[in-house]
Amino acid sequence: MRTRIQVLVVALLLVGGAPLAFGQQATLSGQVRDAGSRVPLVQASIVLQGETGNTTGAATDTTGVFTFRSVAAGRYYVRVSHIGYVPFTDTLDVGAGESRRLDVALRPEIYEVEEITVGADRGGDAVLSSAGLTRIDPEALGRLPTPGLSPDLSSYLLTLPGVFAAADRGGQLYIRGGTPSQNLVLIDGMPLYQPFHVVGFYSAFPADIIANADVYAGGFGARYGGRISSVIDVSTRNGNKDRIAGSASLAPFLTSMRLEGPLVPGKVSFLLSGRESMIDRIAPFALGESMPFRFGDYFGKFHAFLTETSSFSATAIRTHDSGDLRTSSSRSHSTEWNNAAYGLRYTFLPTDEAVMTQAAVYLSHLDSHNETTDAPERQALVDGVHADILFSYLLGASRLDLGLFARSYWFSYDLGYGREEDDVVEGGGYIDLRFQVTPSFRIKPGIRIHDFSYGIGLSAEPRLRLTFRDGNSVYSAAWGQYRQQIMGLSSPRDPAETFTAWSVAPRYQRVPAATHYIASWRGRLAPGVDFSVEGYYKDLQHQAFSSYTGEVEKAIQTERLSGKAQGLDFRLELSHSWFTGFLGYGLASVKYRTKDGGQITDGYRYELPRAPEFYPPHDRRHQLTALGSFTFGAFRLNLQWQLGTGTPFTRIYGFYNAIPRGTPVGAIEEDPGQMVVAYAQPYQGRLPAYHRLDVSVERTIRFAGRPLTLQAGLVNAYGRRNLFNYDLYTGEHVYQLPLIPSVAIRFDV
């Protein structure tokens, strides 16, 4: 079709336009700005390539403006680029004598863009992907029927094949066989230890502050380390440097506000965002039942162009979550956690050398507290100090990144048996090379040297990524080795478990490790129809796996296991003028096996069921997500349906009252004993499937010259009773979110 159009256009030009154009030169001008701050970009490069191969170029001036005064009529391939930004490309038809304007907004490329897009233009694509990587733009988040008009990264992540949460409350995310503490979550480079809110729609990342988010479900490059499963790297945008702007939304789940603007016009800006939940106060009146969850997040960013070649930013974020994840009517499960992170970053872009230097320092903090009816109170705290320096050398189409990093962690936790403290220091460096072998083939080798002071000492972790483009198809593959020294210990059996005690791997033992293998194909089947398939295999070693004992009190014992996670992800994306849709299916398997023929135990007092191999509780075998966003005149209808097959759990044979060995014969008859759960083989049962439909309808009108958006929606529209917890001791079923109607209003200025 495209070829036909091109032939037709060329024919028209040749037949009708060429005689007129001959001798009549066109003019092309425009302005290049930062997409977020709207600040003009100086020295941006604009290249025009004609169909005959002739190329001409220009650069923007101090106001971001460029001009081509004598452009022959015809079709041109346009490329606008600037260091630190994602290049913009388009095809442009210029008529004879035409005075054409092209304004371009470039998105910051804080880190490298690793994907190659399919097709000649991105159109409305807000999501790009290659092996293991999904890049998400804020527009994609807005298409989800999130209750309230505060789109959030969390909702989107849960639509990706291979990504799921244990429940719609609790804030724990599993990605392709990895446990929550094996995911590295960064915001502007700052790690957040527990960034997902207690109600699963929300995280610390509202769409309002996001420039883009790179989600590596595996195969991430040497820039990232210290985690073995995945990376979620959120880059925030800078505040508006031209004018004051903001928004406010009011909804039962969440109320949000955003304010941004220039401190020094064109040079210095601020961005503030705050959200606070309302559901705990509104639910008793609106729903007639208690939803005792309270959460919120506050974000602030200061950004300044110090000179034309350097910039500085300071970022701060705080989150809080608390609630009672009641696992039955009689068993409370009080939980609370607070994140805080602060970062400073300096970027230097010399005009005479193709080197970008970036230095940053971050502080990250998490404190958490947990108390249940029949377990001792638990507390944990982790503080981390991170320092990074990065040198990026631009070598034509290729690029070399050299980085150095240092980390220091301090841990303190009390699991009910006394406070423990520990600390550890890590350091190292990495090399990432992006080598553009041909215009369609890119190879990206890398290596990370990481010193784990507690575990194996110096570790060399090679990484490799290949990308090949053939017409409308992109083939990519990624491979890498990963190790992790700090670990989050939690009890996997309990779906309500939000408590994670961060600590360092046992001294002188091998640290948890993984090797990733990923291959993907993505292609455009037809205009507006993209399809991708991706296979992955993760070889897991020295995994720390916590299990309960059979006693009622939740004593934890930790096993070291190996295992594998493997699967296939399929994505079908549809895009038309009135409809965008997404259909994703993930087939996955996670299997753990005990080391050296050892056996996993899952009880305490007497000989326990043992299994040399088992599927852990985050083995969700099938996952299907369908998204649709329809535009009907002034209305937009968003639908999202998710299906996930049941995850493993451990069945029981029953209960008995055990008496301690050595009890005198005379006491055998009278001793009441201690109640013990007789567990069957670990994780041989499967919980019921999970599925849910969310719907929302939006309409945006003008109010006082500004957009005012109204939304009505239903969470769990058909009232599916998805199981949250089965209480072994009382036999009680506790369900996830019921049908929840919601309305929301948002005003943007």
Add this chain to the structure above:
Amino acid sequence: MRWLLIHIAVVATLVLTGCETQVDPMAGGGPAYYVYGTLNTDSLVQTIRVEALRETAYGPPSPERPEVILSDVTTGESQACMSRPETPAYQCPAPRVVAGHFYRMQIRGERGESRVDVQVPQVSQVIIKDVFTPGTSAVLQPLQWNDTGTRPISVVVTYVTIRQGHLPDTTVVDYLPFVRGASGLREVTLDYPRDLNFYRGRVGLDPKDMTVILKEILFSTTTQGSEWERPQGTTNVENGYGFVGSQVGMTIQIPIRSEMVQRLGFQPVQ
């Protein structure tokens, strides 16, 4: 296309309405009973706790009373154990458990069958050396025994009977130290008190008001079966939970000689 839509609608309807939201936590089959007790050669009646696994966490023990049979595999004799009312205990009466014999306990009931096999250990072989040296102020009594395959626990006892005129006899039991070591022929020394005043002090009477007679000196051990070597948290109940141990008691009388009695200040036995 129409058929495709119909199929999608049918599948969606089945999914939305047919999925189970309840969970059944009970695994079929599996271990049947919890059993706890000790086969003791010193006891005329063996008391064993037997409890059927129940499906609820809290509440009284299961009312089920399975059949419990204790068999002496060595002799082929079996006996039915009797359920004790209102408790989860059973009592297995005579014949007395014999050291060195194999025993099998079978529990049969609604949940299936659980079984325990136990070998009661052999009695320790004890060799007593007479090394009493006349003219010394102390009495040393080396003992040796062979505990291969068994585990004596630390009990060594002497008995002294004290007669106090019209009062009944009083027995003083004195526990002497025992040091555990590796299996094999080992030795312990009994260190008796130097004179009679020690015993008078223990009773708290004036020496002139009492007559003290050294009646016997006994060496006693309890030997546990090899099943006690299993770590806590493991069971020896097949298709069940719990623990059934065995133990053998052994007592040896140490010969009393006249010079030993006189040296200690006791009256000679008439």
